[in-house]
Each structure stands twice: as C-alpha cells, then as structure tokens.
Amino acid sequence: MPDPVVLLDRVSRTFAGTTPVHALRHVDFRLEAGEYVSVVGPSGSGKSTLLHVLGLLDEPTDGLYFLDGINVALINDAERTGLRGDRIGFVFQDFHLLRHRTVTENVLTALLYNRFPRRERHGAAVEALERVGLGHRMDQTTDKLSGGERQRVAIARAIVSRPSLLLADEPTGNLDTATSESVLEVFDDLRSDGLTLVVVTHDETVSAHAARHVRMVDGFLSETTSGRGTR
Amino acid sequence: MTLLGQPPPSVVRPHLAFRDLVAESVTSLLARPGRSLLTILGTVLGIGAIVATLGLSKTAGNQIVTRFDALAATSVTVTQRNEFGWFGPSQQTVNLIPWDAEDRIKRLNGVLAAGIKSNVSADGQLTRSVPINDPLAQTEFAINLVAVSPGLFDIAQAELRSGRFFDEGHSLRADPVAVIGRSAAQRLNLDRVDHQPAIFVGDVTLIVIGIIEEVAREPSLLDAVVIPNGTARKLFDLNGIDEVQIRTEIGAAQLIGSQAATALYPNEPNRLRVAVPPDPRAVKGAVEEDVNALFLVLGGVSLLIGAIGIANVTLVSVLERVGEIGLRRSVGAARRHIAAQFLVESAAMGFIGGIVGASGGVLVVVAVSATRTWTPVLDPWIPLGAPALGIVVGLLAGLYPALKASRLEPVEALRAGL
C-alpha cells in the first residue's frame, strides 16, 4: 500500500504569547492520493494554520507530520523548502501574482527553484495554462486579467510543477458566483486526473464539489461525512 | 512508511540556477525602469565625479609637464650666499666664485651654455657719448654697467642689431670695449657701430662694438652697458662675481644643480646658493594630489549618497514586495535565493550606475580638454574599474535589505503582502 500523501499524528500548533493561541489541537488527519477534501469552519478556527502546516510553511509545535511518508521534522529547513517547491502547490485567496509580469512568467516562477528541466519549462507552463483554459492569454500582463482569470493563473502556477498536493485557501473568496464556478470546474478536472486537493472555504457550494468534508472548530478537526478514503 | 520516518533520498534541495537568478532580477528591474533609473542617479553622479576627477587631474598634470616653460626648466643659477657677519649683512666680503667659473661649469655633462654676470659699480658715474650735438639736450645718463663672460650672451639668447659680441680675447686683454642694449643705445643716441663710436663711463672710454636688439632672457641687458670681465676688473676694479647662469639639457637641471656648487667651490660648496627650477614631475604630482584630494572626497561623498539611495530604494522595494517574497518562498525559494535576488538587483543597479557614471565622467574630461585644447588622458583601469566599483557599491547597499528580505517568515510575508 502506498504511503498516504498526508498523515498528521496528534498535531498541535500553538502560537506563543501573553495568551497562547491553540490554532491546532491534537489533529489526526490522513489523506490518500487523489482525495478531494474541503475544510470548513468558523473564522479563527485554524483552517489556514492547518493548510500552512500541510504546506510546510509552518511547523507543528507538537505531533508528527508525514508528507509522502517523509517525517518532515527530521529534515532541515532547506530540505523542507525543497519539498515544498517540489510537491506542494498553493492557491491563495488573493492570488499573489507578480504584477507587471506576463501570465507565462508568473507560472514559470514555480519552476525556478526545484530543478525542473529548463527545456521542459515552457512546455509545462503552456500545458498548465491550457489546462485552466488560459491558453490564449499567455503573453498578457496579469494587471489586465479579470479576477477569475487571475485565480486560474494562480492554479496553473500551483500545478505546473506537478505537485502531489494542492492546497487552496479560500480560492473563490474574492470571486463572484459565476467566476467561482469556472475555478471549481478546474478543480474537478484536476481531481479527476488524480491530484490530491485540500480546499479551505466558507462557501457551501464550493464545499459541495469535494468528496470529503472536514470541519475545524477552535483548533479541533472533525470529519463531517464518512467519506474517508473514498474516491 | 516507517514511523521513524527516515527521509528518503528523493528530497530535492532547493536550487536556483545563476542564469535564472540574473534573469529574474533584471526582469524585476526592467518592470519599473523609471524607478530603477532614479535609484541609480546617486551612483551615476558619484562615480561620474570620481572618474572626471581622476581624468581631469591626470590630464591637467600632463599638461603642466608639456607646457612647463622649457627655458625655465633648464635654467640653473648659482649665486653667493649672503654672509651675515657680526655687524649685519655684509656683501661680497670674500669672492667665492672663481673667475674661470664658465669653463668649470661647461665641463659638466648636460650643460649647454654657461655665463657669469656681475653688476659693476662705477661709483655713480654717468655715461655719455660723443658728439654732443645739442648743448641743451641731456647727454649724461645713469646706465647700468654690467660685466659678463661671453657665454652669457648665449644664455640670454641675445640678438645683435649691429656689430658683434666681445669674446674671451677682449676679456683677457682687458680691451676697453662694450656691447650696449637697444634702450641704452637709444638714450645715448647711438644707432650703428660701423664707425666705432666711443662712450664715456666716468672718465673711462669704451668703444661700442655691438648693439643688442633682443634677448630671450636677462632683459636688463637691454638697458645696460655690457663689458668683458677682464675689462671690468682692470678698469672698474670688479672684485667678485654676482652670479653664474647655466642652461642645461632638458631634464638635466636637477642633476647640474646638485653638481654646480661643488664644481665652483669644492671646499665649501654649501656657501653657494644654487637655484634650480622645480622638478616638473614633482609639480605634476603635487597638482594631481591637490586636485585629487579635493574632488575624490566629493566623489566619495556623492558615491556614499548614491549607495544610501540604492539601499533606501531596495529597502522600500523589499517592503513593497513582501507578498512576492512570500510567494517565492511558497514555490520553493530558500532564504538565500531571496537574499540573492535582492543583492543581484542592487548590484545590477550599481553596475549600470558605474557604466553610466564612467561614461559621463569621460565625457566631462573630453569636453573640458576640448575647451582648453588639452590632450585628454585617462588611466585605462578607470573605465574598467568604475563599473566594478558600482557593483561593489550596489552589493554593499543591498546587503541589509537582502538580509531583511530573507529573514521574513513565509506565512507572515504571504499574509502581509498582496
């Protein structure tokens, strides 16, 4: 049996301070390859923190995290960074595109730091952009794009390095219903190709696209459907 | 999977090809060309000032050497030091310069001409010429009487209007002959010497054998009655030589200056005073130093301001690009890649500033030289060194902002910036 993409074993994340904040409390979480999970929960419940831990942007203060079977506490900071660039794609609510740069250049930034073969870079960027339906916008600077188009560029950037895990934090939070739908279609499409997806959202319709749903409340994680491990 | 979780060898370390680093940095700079140009302005001015300073001082120094008065640069004068006795200064107590001074000096290597010259005191006697045409006109004048060796005509580069110079023979025989300057001739109402006119200094009769029309040096000869040394000694009781004048080959003045006193008075050479022209190389060095010191300080100050400018803008740009930094970290950039990008960006700005500044500086040197009809001179390392200096300035300026950028935590950076 292959390693799960994600295995959290009683992971906690506490922000120290005068009143310490327990953003994650003893979270157990297992994610198999190809799963599409939505994370819902009230504001401040720890959804973003969970995503940061999963994406190696943040470290647990307690518990173990295995990414593709690798105990990330046993590798150093540089190796975690390498792992992040190699196996994880992020999609943010506010896109985080480089202004003044073209769509293709934005997608290519995800291939700069992970030894992606130079000759294959452009082809991969084109392929990722066609995937999100932006094959015709490649030389546009990102300032001129609509919100939905920007988010699709961000998705293309997140998938161009062929990660094993795609993490999206409120990907439709800045989009209207129609453009949200175009982004969700891309996610459905990616899932059917076998990509593992974790999408944090407030929106029920977004959550409905996922096969599995978890809920965060006050740092605790709970499953809301018994869809664990299903496709 | 093992719970011990041995990291498999498949973990890739983050890596950024140098080519990609430079391309990313340059693209970032070009994305905002206006701001980048403003940023390098200080560096341009600083490096421009330094290059212009070095070039101009070199050019000016060179000019001083080539334009240095060739006559003055080859002249050495030996006089007797004033000896201060118990009762104040008393002149010419002893005659230290020998009468054969001209021959002694001419024996030195590098001497082109030598001559001696003394003022003869004729006890206030006036000079007149015959005939006295107009009894009412002034006929007697106070005209300087000067004794020289024939070599002095050579040194003065005297040209005759009429007649000839006296020679060593006249001096040895103490012939009562004189050569007079053109002003003296005018006053004495003499125009030609073919009828051997006589003049009278006190009660001594001298035959004028030549009239000097022009001299390159020793203009006092033009208004003097010039007689041979021997004549002066015999007829006017001249008992000492005032000065020895020497013309040397170009570049030999310093050497002759150091030998002349010994040649003239071997026993106590330092009782003679030797005047040599300032060493042109020393003059050049001194000028370069003066100009350099002043303007290099100015250039350094503007360069410092330039560096602060780059540092400032890079720092602002780090703050503005916090989101970009977070994004790059999220796609796998290590801290050092973030630092490297900002360093390369500031170094590139310094480099461009160096090139533009050096070009401007060279233009200034050429323009100033053109208006003065000088030959512009520039050390070849300057145009090469300037961009290197720019890079160093840029790197130093970028150090702190780059460090600051690399220390940002990715989560914070992503949260803070858009």
Ligand SMILES: Nc1ncnc2c1ncn2[C@@H]1O[C@H](COP(=O)(O)OP(=O)(O)OP(=O)(O)O)[C@@H](O)[C@H]1O
């Ligand atoms: N760097 C930090 N320092 C201190 N507390 C923090 C930090 N980051 C997050 N927190 C706290 O941790 C808790 C969880 O934050 P998190 O951003 O994960 O919530 P969230 O579920 O994503 O909320 P939202 O839906 O509003 O985005 C919050 O109480 C937050 O204030």
Ligand SMILES: [Mg+2]
């Ligand atoms: Mg959040």
